Amino acid sequence: MGDRIGNAALLWSATSDPNSERVHLLQVPLRAIKAGHAMETFTRESLDKSVIERTAIGDGAPELSGLVRYDHDPEGLMDVIVAGSQGRPLTYIPDLTDPDVKFTCDLIAPLTPAMLRLDQQRGILGDQSVELQLRLTTQGPFDPLYHGTAVLFSYRAGGSLEQSSSFGRITNSTAPATYPSNAGGGGYGTLITAASNEARIAWFAEDSSVGPRTFPALLLEDKSDQILTESEDFGLWTTGQGTPTRSSGQVDPYGGTEAWLIGDDNAAGQEFIELDSTLTTSAQLWGSLFIKEGLAPPTTLSLMTVKSSDGTAVLTIEFTWSSGEPVIGAVVGATGANPERWRNEFWRIEQGSSIAVSTGVYTYRIFPANVSTDVGNLFVFGANLEA
Amino acid sequence: MAVITSSYQRAGGAAVQRNADVLPLPFLARPQAMTVYVRFVEMGNIIAKLGAKVVHIGSSNNTETPRFQIQDNANGFYMTRHDNGNTQQTSTLSTAPSIGDIVELVGLLNQDGSIKIIQSINGAAETTSAVTAAVALGPQWAASLLWFNGVGTNFIGFVGLRELTIHRGVQTLATMRRLAGVV
Numbered sequence: 001m002g003d004r005i006g007n008a009a010l011l012w013s014a015t016s017d018p019n020s021e022r023v024h025l026l027q028v029p030l031r032a033i034k035a036g037h038a039m040e041t042f043t044r045e046s047l048d049k050s051v052i053e054r055t056a057i058g059d060g061a062p063e064l065s066g067l068v069r070y071d072h073d074p075e076g077l078m079d080v081i082v083a084g085s086q087g088r089p090l091t092y093i094p095d096l097t098d099p100d101v102k103f104t105c106d107l108i109a110p111l112t113p114a115m116l117r118l119d120q121q122r123g124i125l126g127d128q129s130v131e132l133q134l135r136l137t138t139q140g141p142f143d144p145l146y147h148g149t150a151v152l153f154s155y156r157a158g159g160s161l162e163q164s165s166s167f168g169r170i171t172n173s174t175a176p177a178t179y180p181s182n183a184g185g186g187g188y189g190t191l192i193t194a195a196s197n198e199a200r201i202a203w204f205a206e207d208s209s210v211g212p213r214t215f216p217a218l219l220l221e222d223k224s225d226q227i228l229t230e231s232e233d234f235g236l237w238t239t240g241q242g243t244p245t246r247s248s249g250q251v252d253p254y255g256g257t258e259a260w261l262i263g264d265d266n267a268a269g270q271e272f273i274e275l276d277s278t279l280t281t282s283a284q285l286w287g288s289l290f291i292k293e294g295l296a297p298p299t300t301l302s303l304m305t306v307k308s309s310d311g312t313a314v315l316t317i318e319f320t321w322s323s324g325e326p327v328i329g330a331v332v333g334a335t336g337a338n339p340e341r342w343r344n345e346f347w348r349i350e351q352g353s354s355i356a357v358s359t360g361v362y363t364y365r366i367f368p369a370n371v372s373t374d375v376g377n378l379f380v381f382g383a384n385l386e387a
Numbered sequence: 388m389a390v391i392t393s394s395y396q397r398a399g400g401a402a403v404q405r406n407a408d409v410l411p412l413p414f415l416a417r418p419q420a421m422t423v424y425v426r427f428v429e430m431g432n433i434i435a436k437l438g439a440k441v442v443h444i445g446s447s448n449n450t451e452t453p454r455f456q457i458q459d460n461a462n463g464f465y466m467t468r469h470d471n472g473n474t475q476q477t478s479t480l481s482t483a484p485s486i487g488d489i490v491e492l493v494g495l496l497n498q499d500g501s502i503k504i505i506q507s508i509n510g511a512a513e514t515t516s517a518v519t520a521a522v523a524l525g526p527q528w529a530a531s532l533l534w535f536n537g538v539g540t541n542f543i544g545f546v547g548l549r550e551l552t553i554h555r556g557v558q559t560l561a562t563m564r565r566l567a568g569v570v
Contacts, residue, residue, distance in 0.1 A: 095555075100415040100531065144553075151566065152416040153533060153553040161410070168409045176396045177405050191395060199410065200394075204428050204547055207487045207509055217428050217547030219394065220536035222437070223407040226396040233399065277402070286392040336392050336434065337486040350392035382395050 008149070011091040012083045022083070024076045029094045029149040030066025030132070035142070037062050038108070038135065061139035062160075063108060064146070067131050074116055074128045081130070085111040089137050094149035101152065103145060105134035157216045158201050171196040179219050180204075184255050185343030187212030191253040191382075210325070210341040227277040228364060228385045234260040234273060240365055242271030245377070252381045253290055253342040261294060263377030264369040272367040275383075279359050283387040284334075285314060287364060288350040290342060290381040293321045298369035298376025301329055304349065306385060309361045317351040318370065346381060391431030391486075391545055407543045414444055414533035414553075418453055418471075418524040420498040422554050424563035425457060426491045428547030429484045432459040439544025440537055441465070441492065442551065446530035447539035453525035457494045457504065459544065467494040467504040469522060476502055476519035484508045489549075493560050500524050505560050513560050 008029040013021045039060025044053045071077050084090055084107025092103045110130065119127040136142065140162050144154040161167060171177045171194050180189035182203035188211040194200045203213035230236045235246055245263035252259035264271040279285070287306050297320075305316040315333035319326045326339050326347050334352035341347055364385055369376040396403050425442055432439045438461040445454030452472040460466040466479035484490045484506075493505040499521035507513045535551065537543035552567040564570045 098416050098419065098555075100417060100527075102415070147552075147566070150555040151552065152421060152555060153412070153414060153551065154567070155412075155548075155551045156568070157547075157549050161412075163412050166409070166411055169406045171406070173399075174401070174403050175406050176398075176403055178395045178397070193397070199408070202394075202547060207489060215549065217549050218410075218535070219547055220408040220410065220543075221393045221405070221430075221545050222390075222435075222439075222537075222543040223405060224393045224396065225402065225404045226398055227402045228398055229401055231396070231398040284390065286390075288392045288395070290395075334434075336431070348395070352392070382397070384392070384396055386392060386396075 007096045008092070008094050009096060010080050011093065012080070012088045014083065014088055022079065024073065024080050026068060027070040030092070031069050033064060033066045033146060035062065035146050036065060036133070061135050062141045063133060063135045064142045065131055065133045067129060069129050070119055070122055070127045071129060072127050077116060077128065077130060078114070081107065081110060081114050082112055090134070092134065094145065103134070103142065104137050106137055107132065108135050109133040157218045161199055167199050168197055171198070180213060180342065182213045189213055189253065189340070189342040190255050191342065205341070225387050226384050227279060227387045228275060228383055229277065230275060231383050232258050232381065234262060234380060237273040237275045240272040240274035242266050242269055244271040244273055244368065246273070250379055251344045253344060253346045255343060259290070259292070259346070259379055259381035261377055261379050262366065262368050263294065263375070264298070264367070265375050267373055267375050270367060270370065270372045272365050274363050274365040276361050276363050277385055278361055279357065279387055281387070282356050282358050284353050284356045285362065286336065286350060286352040286386045287315050288348055288384045289366065290346045290348050291319070291326060292344070292346045292379035293324050294368065294377035294379055296377055297321050298371070298374045300369065300371040300374045302376070302378050303367040303370040304351070305365050307363050307365065308357065314353040314357050314362065315351045317349055319349065346379070390435035390437060393431070393545060407537070407540060409537060409540060409543070410535045411447065412533045413531060414528070415531050417527055420556050421496050422556065422558040422563055423455070423457060423494040424491070424550070424552045424554070424567055426489065426549045426567065426569060428549070429486055429488045429490050430545040430547055431486055432544040432546065433463050433483050434486065435545060436461045436463060437544060438542055440534060440542045441544065441546060442494065443534040443538045444532070445528050446532065449538040449541060451529035453528050455494070455496055455528070457492055458542070465492055465504065465506060466516070467502050469496055469500060469502045471500060471522050471525040474522045476500070476522050478503045478516040478519050480504055480506050480514060480516050482506065482508070482514050491560065493563055495557055497557055507560060
């Protein structure tokens with residue numbers, strides 16, 4: 001008989017067995033692997049089918065089924081099934097050259113009484129086969145086994161992270177973490193606040209596209225200090241010069257109405273709002289702002305800038321509008337990402353200082369119309385200054 | 388220190404600080420010939436230049452070895468590193484992505500412990516680093532852990548991770564794309 005030398009095994013042990021350990025060598029790793037899941041659910045439907053009530057008990061457990069093939073030790077294979085039927089954990093090792101990669105399972109099916117079947121290819125030679133349905137004793141997922149025995153690890157954004165028991169990121173009002181969802185607003189990015197210790201599945205658009213956002217990615221970031229004390233209520237910002245108009249309650253990237261319309265209505269001088277921040281440790285600064293073309297945009301340009309206490313602009317970004325899309329003009333400092341489209345026609349712009357700046361007070365200014373003889377307005381939301 | 392603009396943080400009356408994302412996963416396979424494929428949205432590692440670990444196999448302490456890493460080289464390029472505890476080898480790419488690019492990196496660990504890295508940006512033709520000298524594979528990693536985007540709470544970067552697949556043996560980019568299900 002042309003033996004196929006497998007490199008996989010099923011192991012178990014029993015105090016009643018004279019062996020220290022029982023081993024059933026498999027001719028090949030489990031084949032035709034299929035993913036499954038078991039969970040107790042209860043469903044009640046209204047007669048007109050308009051309402052479905054469903055209750056589930058816990059989160060259930062992933063399961064896996066795989067075929068034992070070409071087996072010519074049917075008694076040993078039946079012992080596997082008997083041990084599983086007796087509640088003994090079975091350890092499946094798909095590659096004996098790497099025995100730390102193993103899966104300790106409960107046998108779900110078949111339980112005795114059971115019958116092996118003749119292998120579909122080599123049954124005529126006496127080889128036997130059986131489909132085993134397994135569940136990890138930890139009730140965790142079988143990844144990467146679903147992908148094949150040669151796959152050591154596999155993750156796709158949005159997939160299960162149950163293998164990790166220690167994903168961490170504390171989120172609260174003093175440590176906020178947000179991400180773009182594709183829910184609502186045409187899929188251009190609805191701003192969502194993540195829960196504490198919740199991995200953020202963010203949605204992105206291809207680099208060549210402004211959206212909608214078509215694919216998910218697991219958003220992983222280093223910590224960040226945001227030193228602006230007021231990021232959304234521009235009514236609490238100081239009038240830097242003139243009497244800029246401010247109107248709250250505008251639609252925003254959350255899908256709410258936290259944005260503002262700020263305007264310069266003085267054709268004889270600049271008008272702008274500003275907010276001071278204190279930098280206590282020397283750092284590179286990165287400013288960002290959500291902007292949207294105003295109802296009456298300036299004919300020239302708008303501006304976001306951050307100045308040091310001696311009046312030096314450490315970062316500046318000028319912009320105009322073209323069909324609702326910002327066009328970046330002159331900049332001062334380090335350039336980051338291109339403007340990113342968000343819900344409700346907002347765009348997030350960003351600019352950094354060229355180098356780490358010294359400690360002190362830095363003033364974040366927003367000019368709806370930067371040229372003194374120009375007027376115009378601009379929707380703004382979500383100013384950040386990261387240090 | 389801010390090294391790049393990151394996700395929005397709401398502040399209402401006081402400065403705020405977002406905490407870092409930390410994600411270790413069990414990785415039980417021993418050091419062996421293998422291929423690590425990762426596809427992600429470039430979000431600033433290349434500008435931040437922190438030596439951020441996109442993928443790290445080993446313990447939560449970066450100095451503990453053996454380890455295998457795909458990281459930025461703190462000078463604007465991605466590289467791979469294999470350190471068996473006595474000797475380390477690194478292999479660095481010579482082209483860099485821009486923020487917003489879709490980056491595919493393939494870290495190859497050969498049976499003799501030599502390494503190289505392959506990169507494709509936005510699906511374009513691949514570029515490859517030079518293969519290093521051989522260095523014997525260690526008996527086990529410093530710890531049976533796989534880290535995304537950092538080592539413990541250090542060397543944390545900025546990525547939007549789309550896929551990460553690790554396969555036994557030395558595979559091509561085309562093969563890893565198929566295995567990861569991206570083509």
